[in-house]
Amino acid sequence: MATIKQIAELAGVSRGTVDRVLNNRPGVKPDTAELIRKIAAEVNYRPDLAGKILAARKKNLRLGFLTLEGDEFTFFHDVTQAARKKAVELQNLGVEIRFYLVREFTRSGLEALAAQVEGDQLDGMAMVPMMTPAIISLMHTLEARGTPIIFFNIDEPSVKRLCYVGCDYVRAGRVAAGLAALTTGGRGTVGLLTLHDSDNYSYQERALGFTRELSERYPAMTLLNGGAPTIFQHGDYSAVHTLFREHPELDAIYIVNLGDFSVCREARIAAGERPLSIITNDLVAAQREMLQSGVISATLGQQPEVQGALPLQLLYQALAFGEAPGADKLYTDLNIYISQNI
Amino acid sequence: MATIKQIAELAGVSRGTVDRVLNNRPGVKPDTAELIRKIAAEVNYRPDLAGKILAARKKNLRLGFLTLEGDEFTFFHDVTQAARKKAVELQNLGVEIRFYLVREFTRSGLEALAAQVEGDQLDGMAMVPMMTPAIISLMHTLEARGTPIIFFNIDEPSVKRLCYVGCDYVRAGRVAAGLAALTTGGRGTVGLLTLHDSDNYSYQERALGFTRELSERYPAMTLLNGGAPTIFQHGDYSAVHTLFREHPELDAIYIVNLGDFSVCREARIAAGERPLSIITNDLVAAQREMLQSGVISATLGQQPEVQGALPLQLLYQALAFGEAPGADKLYTDLNIYISQNI
């Protein structure tokens, strides 16, 4: 493997000149530049990663990671865990990472957080774009400063960002539909179930993908209530019981947002002896247990570990080496988990 | 983040002394060593990765990757692709990788290959343990030289190796059983199907896991012929047609080894109008297509990309930094693929 030094010797020039050419910096005679480029191509020059990292240390990069605080049983807990692991890795390359965890959505709390972030002089920011005034204002400040931002879990195209890392929710809905079909021989009746306050982006997209996939690909499947979801409240599952009483023909349900997890148990109880397949999202701790015990039939993952780690990695590569992310939207895998492969 | 230099200053000694202590090398006065250790712990010292890589370059490592040659539609093709990608990455760290692809199992061919490997003075080897005389002899030679070996895809405990990277086949069989149950409401009749020459390790293990999981967890499921597989020949699927004619009650089949892929189509045709779920292994190109078109219901993956990349990565870490692999057996994920998430 060739090094800059070797190329310099072959070209009969100094390392500095070679570096100028390979990094497209001005101040080299065209003929010389041409020669060096030719030699570099000939010896298949690839810059040594360790050398680049070492040199990049001098930039003393500082990155931010802004996310929702999640207790042990939530999706964002898994994301933050992954981010902390990646943070240790990047610290070993001389990068500093600051974490900003949003606990409550109080105005003063968010404003204080935003002020803190603005004062921290970050070189890059990975965050969930929470559309509250304080956070929106923060994003605009970072945008104005030219600080690169990467969004994860939720995209927000109205803000200039480097890229998005997270789930393709429409596609997730389609996978859920495929699972519903798979578990009912392609001829079942399936319903949507969701928590009362689920009029959010990810719910809408998943429901859309689910209904579309069913109608486009599984004509023999019946979608209950034309795709209108059964809505339940935190701690009150009477709507679920009513659903099963009124629809004995129900073969499968896709619970889009759970809130807590009791709803799965309630649904299983309400279904009684009938075979019923229950499909959910996000393999958090509580759901592992329910998959094991057969309460939940299948769960769709969206790689929280990637959502936590990749944004930081991409920011580092962008700032340290000037490498752009590979795509505008980097979608996570849509993993299917059942009792045996968790 | 602290560096050796900073620790040296704090301790009032030279970098060399700090290095000796932190790398457990002899020749340091116990008192001094104690002090340095204390300071290192206090400042939470973690060695800089780039520095280590750079220093490790001087070792001029050379690794080997020995695998079956696979054409575009085979599992080993995906493995080799991943290995080549990782090889480029490691080349950028100053490591040389040599590939040895086994095309045919002729005695002379294997002997020539083994001789070549032995002459190449490798520092480490990633390989599939093919138990033919020439390769066995090669493994013993490497073992005698103290060259670390990592096996992937198939384990071979009789040879001293650093670790195994690959599928837990028994568990894969259990996942297949879970899928069979999921697609038949837990009450179906399911059969095993496999190619004639499948009396190999991975077949045995998968069949074992499959039958065990069914009997232990799904008492309402019926396993056809007590788990004895229906065996078909390359290009001759009469056994498959006979199977469906004699067993109209069949709801699902797990095709353990396919050989070519026509068997899936034949089974779908033989099943006629009945809902039948077909479960297979390994998401190679041809199977993607069949998942899309609905011929195959679900496929179990075993991360060929990890099997190709991780062994090389682990060899590098072992040889460059003296880091042992995290476990004796590193199992790949058992991914479930359906039409919508490939």
Added chain:
DNA sequence: TTGTATGCGTTATCAA
């Protein structure tokens, strides 16, 4: 327009 010198953190050799 080009060359030289220095530093990033770690490791290893040589000298004291």
Added chain:
DNA sequence: TTGATAACGCATACAA
């Protein structure tokens, strides 16, 4: 038992 020094490959400030 310890210190000083050079080397790995890259980037860059400064000198020529």
